[in-house]
Amino acid sequence: MSINSATNILSQALDAFQTELNTVGNNVSNVNTPGYTRETANLSENEGTTGYGLGAYETGGGVSVSNITGIQNALLNQSLSSANSGNGLYQSLTSALSAAQSAFPEPSGSGVSAALSGFFNAFSSLASNPGSSSSQLAVQQAAQTLTGAVQSAYGQLQQASAQATAGIGQSLSQINQLTGQIAGLNQQIAAQTAGGGSPNALLDQRNTDVQTLSGLIDVQTSTNANGTMNVYSNGLNLVDEGGATAMPSNYTAGVPTFTDGTTSVTIQGGALAGGVLALGKLNSYTSQLNNIANSLTSEVNALYSTGKNGSGKTNQQFFVSTNPPAGAAGFQVSAAILASASSIASGTSGKAGDGALAQSIAGLSTSQITGLGSSTFGGYYDNLVGTVGADVQNSTNSQSTQGALVKQVTAQQQSVSGVNLDEEMSNMLMYQQSYESAAKALSVIDQTAENLISVIQ
Amino acid sequence: MRISTSYEYQLYQSEIDSSTAAYNNAQQAVATGKAINQISDDPYGAMNALNMTALQSQINQFNNNLGTAKDFMSTNENALTQVTNLMNQAYQVAVQGANGTNNQDALNAMASQITNIQAGLVNVANTQNASGQYVFAGQQTNVQPFNSSNGKLTYSGDSGNISIEVAPGQQMAVNTPGSPLFTNLYNQLETLKSDLSSGSLSKISNTDLANLKTSMSNVSDLNGQYGAQIDAVTTMVNANTQRTTDLTSNISNIENVNVAQAALTLTQTQTVYQAALDTISQANKYNLVDFLPA
Numbered sequence: 001m002s003i004n005s006a007t008n009i010l011s012q013a014l015d016a017f018q019t020e021l022n023t024v025g026n027n028v029s030n031v032n033t034p035g036y037t038r039e040t041a042n043l044s045e046n047e048g049t050t051g052y053g054l055g056a057y058e059t060g061g062g063v064s065v066s067n068i069t070g071i072q073n074a075l076l077n078q079s080l081s082s083a084n085s086g087n088g089l090y091q092s093l094t095s096a097l098s099a100a101q102s103a104f105p106e107p108s109g110s111g112v113s114a115a116l117s118g119f120f121n122a123f124s125s126l127a128s129n130p131g132s133s134s135s136q137l138a139v140q141q142a143a144q145t146l147t148g149a150v151q152s153a154y155g156q157l158q159q160a161s162a163q164a165t166a167g168i169g170q171s172l173s174q175i176n177q178l179t180g181q182i183a184g185l186n187q188q189i190a191a192q193t194a195g196g197g198s199p200n201a202l203l204d205q206r207n208t209d210v211q212t213l214s215g216l217i218d219v220q221t222s223t224n225a226n227g228t229m230n231v232y233s234n235g236l237n238l239v240d241e242g243g244a245t246a247m248p249s250n251y252t253a254g255v256p257t258f259t260d261g262t263t264s265v266t267i268q269g270g271a272l273a274g275g276v277l278a279l280g281k282l283n284s285y286t287s288q289l290n291n292i293a294n295s296l297t298s299e300v301n302a303l304y305s306t307g308k309n310g311s312g313k314t315n316q317q318f319f320v321s322t323n324p325p326a327g328a329a330g331f332q333v334s335a336a337i338l339a340s341a342s343s344i345a346s347g348t349s350g351k352a353g354d355g356a357l358a359q360s361i362a363g364l365s366t367s368q369i370t371g372l373g374s375s376t377f378g379g380y381y382d383n384l385v386g387t388v389g390a391d392v393q394n395s396t397n398s399q400s401t402q403g404a405l406v407k408q409v410t411a412q413q414q415s416v417s418g419v420n421l422d423e424e425m426s427n428m429l430m431y432q433q434s435y436e437s438a439a440k441a442l443s444v445i446d447q448t449a450e451n452l453i454s455v456i457q
Numbered sequence: 458m459r460i461s462t463s464y465e466y467q468l469y470q471s472e473i474d475s476s477t478a479a480y481n482n483a484q485q486a487v488a489t490g491k492a493i494n495q496i497s498d499d500p501y502g503a504m505n506a507l508n509m510t511a512l513q514s515q516i517n518q519f520n521n522n523l524g525t526a527k528d529f530m531s532t533n534e535n536a537l538t539q540v541t542n543l544m545n546q547a548y549q550v551a552v553q554g555a556n557g558t559n560n561q562d563a564l565n566a567m568a569s570q571i572t573n574i575q576a577g578l579v580n581v582a583n584t585q586n587a588s589g590q591y592v593f594a595g596q597q598t599n600v601q602p603f604n605s606s607n608g609k610l611t612y613s614g615d616s617g618n619i620s621i622e623v624a625p626g627q628q629m630a631v632n633t634p635g636s637p638l639f640t641n642l643y644n645q646l647e648t649l650k651s652d653l654s655s656g657s658l659s660k661i662s663n664t665d666l667a668n669l670k671t672s673m674s675n676v677s678d679l680n681g682q683y684g685a686q687i688d689a690v691t692t693m694v695n696a697n698t699q700r701t702t703d704l705t706s707n708i709s710n711i712e713n714v715n716v717a718q719a720a721l722t723l724t725q726t727q728t729v730y731q732a733a734l735d736t737i738s739q740a741n742k743y744n745l746v747d748f749l750p751a
Contacts, residue, residue, distance in 0.1 A: 418461020
């Protein structure tokens with residue numbers, strides 16, 4: 001045991017404490033950095049040296065930093081990732097369904113419901129005042145209001161569908177971008193790990209990427225011995241040691257199964273799943289709206305074609321009829337009726353007092369319509385509105401549940417990995433004192449050596 | 458539990474976000490007075506409200522139809538009252554003619570009185586309602602139904618009924634085709650006129666008077682029938698009005714906010730919002746850094 005070795009031990013201690021202080025500095029600097037994992041310097045005692053005096057004895061070898069690690073809990077990261085997937089799904093579902101909801105401006109009185117009532121009421125008025133030109137005008141206007149309301153709802157639904165489709169495309173390209181990034185990080189991490197380094201910043205970045213990815217698609221991860229990470233989604237390999245695989249991009253609305261012809265995967269979460277599910281709902285709303293338009297066209301025309309107007313014309317169409325039926329997009333009042341309200345027939349005899357035809361068309365409002373599953377027009381539409389509202393409500397509720405879960409898991413994850421400034425300050429005091437003590441000891445040993453040297457002189 | 462410093466601020470932020478959203482919703486509820494601003498606020502309620510609104514609109518339409526029916530029948534009623542008056546006059550002339558004290562000149566004067574009554578009757582038979590419809594023309598409401606010349610009355614209407622839907626599936630016939638009603642009356646008057654002109658007083662007292670009496674009673678019955686139908690219409694309108702009032706209040710219960718409750722919610726959410734703001738301004742006044750030597 002020499003004075004020199006004591007000096008060595010203390011100078012290593014100064015290095016170690018300096019590193020600890022540096023770690024505090026890094027933690028404090030990154031207190032607001034998203035995805036940052038707080039780091040700690042792990043110290044370990046150096047191997048001792050054996051001395052020989054009256055017997056063999058051993059002195060400690062001092063301290064050194066074995067490595068600097070990020071403090072995290074893999075299980076919490078996985079929980080956060082799955083909460084993010086749930087949140088992503090309901091976020092994109094809610095946003096698409098809310099856009100669709102604006103197609104149904106109910107119960108404001110400006111939607112299809114009021115237009116339907118107005119249409120049938122106008123025919124009822126015409127039935128009571130068959131010869132009256134103001135009643136004929138009212139029918140012409142109510143019919144245009146109805147076709148306008150149906151077409152406007154259809155337009156809004158189309159817009160919402162287009163948005164959802166674009167969202168799915170964006171999610172797919174973002175997924176491929178992120179998996180590519182993760183594969184790149186894997187290579188760097190493997191290289192640094194092999195070199196004995198601790199690539200904490202890269203690990204943080206990869207974690208952040210995985211969390212962002214899980215907002216888009218539900219993923220599972222596993223870490224390999226060389227530090228690389230495999231990313232799967234429901235059995236589909238997205239990233240492995242060989243690199244990233246592109247996400248299959250073909251799908252059917254309403255079914256979150258993606259295929260590229262050879263591989264296919266059914267996903268459970270993330271904005272991608274939400275978008276595809278939303279698209280299915282939007283298609284179903286649209287087809288119900290089409291049913292209303294087609295049934296109105298066929299039912300009203302079937303009656304109206306039996307009519308005879310004041311100038312003796314028979315076999316006329318009220319709504320434009322096409323084969324196959326044009327749905328809500330092509331729901332229009334026929335040109336003859338648009339051109340002249342006075343050509344509207346109210347009866348089957350052409351007599352001025354015959355309102356029988358108008359009455360049977362007005363009666364359609366309470367008829368059970370075969371094309372609408374034996375519902376009335378109003379009942380079928382009310383049901384559609386109720387379905388849309390309930391879908392939006394459910395999705396919104398699920399979104400807030402998932403949002404709360406994300407918050408809760410984030411709190412837990414941050415509790416482990418986040419930086420707390422008070423804690424860093426208190427650590428800093430501890431490391432500072434340690435540093436001061438070591439420095440003091442060094443100076444005492446130096447003094448001792450000087451004393452010894454002066455004795456020799 | 459350890460709390461990360463930046464997450465602590467994120468938590469404050471999300472508390473402020475959610476309390477702002479709640480506060481805004483409460484403000485919107487008070488400002489618009491609407492509980493359902495979009496369907497998803499209350500899908501079941503929105504469906505109910507839609508359903509009731511459609512029902513209300515249908516009932517209003519029936520009230521319109523009932524109004525049309527009432528107008529039509531009131532026109533009939535007025536016309537039939539005039540018919541009764543005219544027939545009364547004719548009856549009195551007939552009674553006077555039948556008593557045997559009149560010379561032929563007087564009888565001829567009576568016959569020309571009947572001619573005037575016939576003209577009045579044809580006038581009434583061509584009655585138009587406010588919308589210009591000939592009410593005694595069957596379904597040919599746009600064609601003048603009666604023309605008389607040389608003691609013959611011709612009818613160009615038909616025997617069609619005008620019926621108005623006054624309740625779901627319930628039709629009310631509101632017209633009486635002018636023929637045979639007016640044709641019979643006219644012909645009876647024609648007979649009376651010729652009996653007066655020819656001095657066939659026994660025919661007047663034996664058959665004409667009795668025929669007139671029967672016709673008058675028929676007209677009076679018909680008039681009574683319209684009176685009863687108009688009463689029924691009035692009752693239905695009142696019942697419908699009551700129903701629409703009830704529906705309005707039911708719809709309002711669903712669509713509109715309870716003002717007292719909304720005001721209370723507004724105050725509550727405001728308090729929460731203020732508390733959240735207070736918390737962040739008070740939070741972390743103290744930090745270990747403050748106590749470290751400079």
